[in-house]
Amino acid sequence: MFSGIVEEAARVVALRKDGGNLHITLKCSFTDELKIDQSVSHNGVCLTVVELPGDGTYTVTAIQETLDRSNLGLLKVGDEVNVERSMLIQGRLDGHIVQGHVDQTAVCTAVKEVDGSHYFTFNYQVAPEMARKGYVTVEKGSVTVNGVSLTVCNSERDSFQVAIIPYTREITNFHCIEVGTVVNLEFDIIGKYLARLMEFALPQE
Numbered sequence: 001m002f003s004g005i006v007e008e009a010a011r012v013v014a015l016r017k018d019g020g021n022l023h024i025t026l027k028c029s030f031t032d033e034l035k036i037d038q039s040v041s042h043n044g045v046c047l048t049v050v051e052l053p054g055d056g057t058y059t060v061t062a063i064q065e066t067l068d069r070s071n072l073g074l075l076k077v078g079d080e081v082n083v084e085r086s087m088l089i090q091g092r093l094d095g096h097i098v099q100g101h102v103d104q105t106a107v108c109t110a111v112k113e114v115d116g117s118h119y120f121t122f123n124y125q126v127a128p129e130m131a132r133k134g135y136v137t138v139e140k141g142s143v144t145v146n147g148v149s150l151t152v153c154n155s156e157r158d159s160f161q162v163a164i165i166p167y168t169r170e171i172t173n174f175h176c177i178e179v180g181t182v183v184n185l186e187f188d189i190i191g192k193y194l195a196r197l198m199e200f201a202l203p204q205e
Helices: 066-070 166-170 190-203
Strands: 008-018 020-029 041-042 046-053 057-062 080-085 104-114 117-123 142-145 146-152 159-164 182-187
Touching: 008 057, 020 046, 020 080, 142 159, 146 159, 182 190
Parallel strands: none
Antiparallel strands: 008 020, 008 080, 020 057, 041 046, 041 080, 046 057, 104 117, 104 182, 117 159, 142 146, 142 182
């Protein structure tokens, strides 16, 4: 479980394909604090640490389903990835409840600077059956973009905007996002549960 408060942007130092799996080796400031089997969010995807060679890097593995559903399969050596260790149970929930289970990708269609902050617009495909299950955004609701907990503004049927303050843009890979960039989305779990309950509450045909 995560909060969507990204700790930093880790650097991809190596990529290795193994059948349908992708082994991703990264470097970040807290590598020495990691342990094998520990969960870390990567652009919003919960992955398990599988290697700690002791050279300041660590490796995680993404399976084919994860690669199909997220932007991890698009990574290149040198790319920055938003990372967050799992939430401490005694800590404050500064973002919102993030599972690390990416639902789908979206594409950045606009970036606009306003009074020092940046507004990013993202478009995503909306399947009616998934929308009925809560896989949508709502005005002033929560959404996770590349692992970052954000508040939705200008929510439309298949698009939404988020406002990024300078601090968030600096420490995450939002400073790399431009028009055409593919990002990971995780919709709010509370909305999914409410949609599911409503489904059961409706009269069955």
